[in-house]
Each structure stands twice: as structure tokens, then as C-alpha cells.
Amino acid sequence: MSGKPKLHYFNGRGRMESIRWLLAAAGVEVCLYGSLLFQQVPMVEIDGMKMVQSRAISNYIATKYNLYGKDLKERALIDMYVEAVIDLNELLMTHTFQPADKKEQHFATIVDKATNRYFPVFEKVGGKEVTMDKTFLLATGFSRADVQLLETLLMAEECKPDILVKFPLLQSFKARISNIPTIKKFLQPGSQRKPPLQEKDVPKLMKIFH
Structure with missing residues (x-):
């Protein structure tokens, strides 16, 4: 223990x-x-x-x-992905704390930033080397970026169940990462x-x- x-x-x-x-x-x-x-x-x-x-x-x-990439360049990519995810995660976490008269606008901000700023990037991230039709965000394997992106995708769906409807590769990513044994157990x-x-x-x- x-x-x-x-x-x-x-x-x-x-x-x-x-x-x-x-x-x-x-x-x-x-x-x-x-x-x-x-x-x-x-x-x-x-x-x-x-x-x-x-x-x-x-x-x-x-x-x-060993969830932080293979070298300095991969760590930099992971950091960029994670920081973007954290920005959206913060919006999602604070939604419940919004005053009643600001909730609607805050919800609109979440949906706008998720669907117009963040999700399009992750739908096809990294150009030639890394795309979301691969298993992970990094071509070399599973990393914290995959974990934290999945966490935020699921939180976004709790906020708006159809928020991923225009992002088929993110839906596929969500399904794949959710089936990793340790993640599936969680x-x-x-x-x-x-x-x-x-x-x-x-x-x-x-x-x-x-």
C-alpha cells in the first residue's frame, strides 16, 4: 500500500x-x-x-x-497538444460554476471553440507525419496527449452529446483509445x-x- x-x-x-x-x-x-x-x-x-x-x-x-514521447521533438508536440486540450478542458470544467445568466453564453463559447478552433486541428493533426487515422496522435506510440484528448472529448460529449458529429476521425480516435485495456478499465x-x-x-x- x-x-x-x-x-x-x-x-x-x-x-x-x-x-x-x-x-x-x-x-x-x-x-x-x-x-x-x-x-x-x-x-x-x-x-x-x-x-x-x-x-x-x-x-x-x-x-x-513512458507517456511523454521518445525524444525532445516528440515532447514538444505532446506539450502543444496537451496545452490546447487544457484550454478547452478549463472551459468545460468551469461551466457548472457559471452564474445562471451567463451559462448560455458560456455554453456557446465552449461549442464554438471546440468545433471551430480545437477539434478541426485534432481531426487532422501534424500534417504528413501524424494523422488521426493512425492509432495515436504521435506516430511512435501512445502518449499523455492521447489520454488527455480522450478525457476532454468525453467531457465535451457530456456537455453536448452530438458535439463530435462533424468529426469522424475524432470519433474513431475516441473509440480506439477507449478500448486500450487500462483506459477501458478506468x-x-x-x-x-x-x-x-x-x-x-x-x-x-x-x-x-x-
Whole structure:
């Protein structure tokens, strides 16, 4: 038990969810704890360290479990893909927190950016060398970019179920990555994947983070 990473966060998605996805993709079992460090950021105890800041944690996990490319150029590609995904992910995560009079506009912004800015790039990414009709975003294999893109695609579908209707290659990508054994296990009921944030949970979270 002591060798497993320990996750400290509230019992919900937030910025810990992408870390849960990466650990699940790597086939790593974790211990779950409820405390927070520095309030706004997740904290992970791993390899004798108490790590904070979600990007630092994700980079460490991706490197440790060979999900960060084969060389410096691949790492740069992964970083570009992941940063784009994070931008959309942040929009999706914050939708539930929007005031009632701003939800409609925020939803429109999500759909616009997803379908006009981000998804078209991922539908055919990387030009000659890497396209979405291959198995992974990188021609050389599975990486954190695949994991985090899948996470965000599924979140986008929770927001708008038909959001991928004009993106057949992304639909195919979603199906392929979802069937990787470690990912498939994480998508099953009873896993450590957290459900979408509900409106009723917002007041409690606001107290935690403020």
C-alpha cells in the first residue's frame, strides 16, 4: 500500500482528474485521501515527494511511465497538444460554476471553440507525419496527449452529446483509445474516475476553495 501514489483533493474531478487519467493509463493503483494542500491545487505523494501544481505532477507521471514521447521533438508536440486540450478542458470544467445568466453564453463559447478552433486541428493533426487515422496522435506510440484528448472529448460529449458529429476521425480516435485495456478499465463503473460536477455540489466546493 505504501508504494502507491497518494492523491489529495476533494472527491470530484477538478484539476486532479487528468492526473487520475494518466495514472490509470499507466496501470498504476493509487491511494485516495481527502485533504488539500495550498487549497487550489492537487497534491500527489509519489516517490517520496509531495508534489503540487497539476502540470508539474502530470509531467512527472508522464515521464515516469513512458507517456511523454521518445525524444525532445516528440515532447514538444505532446506539450502543444496537451496545452490546447487544457484550454478547452478549463472551459468545460468551469461551466457548472457559471452564474445562471451567463451559462448560455458560456455554453456557446465552449461549442464554438471546440468545433471551430480545437477539434478541426485534432481531426487532422501534424500534417504528413501524424494523422488521426493512425492509432495515436504521435506516430511512435501512445502518449499523455492521447489520454488527455480522450478525457476532454468525453467531457465535451457530456456537455453536448452530438458535439463530435462533424468529426469522424475524432470519433474513431475516441473509440480506439477507449478500448486500450487500462483506459477501458478506468471507464468502467466503480473506477476512480469521477462523475461530472453537479449544481448542488457548487456551494460546498466554493467553501472549500475560498
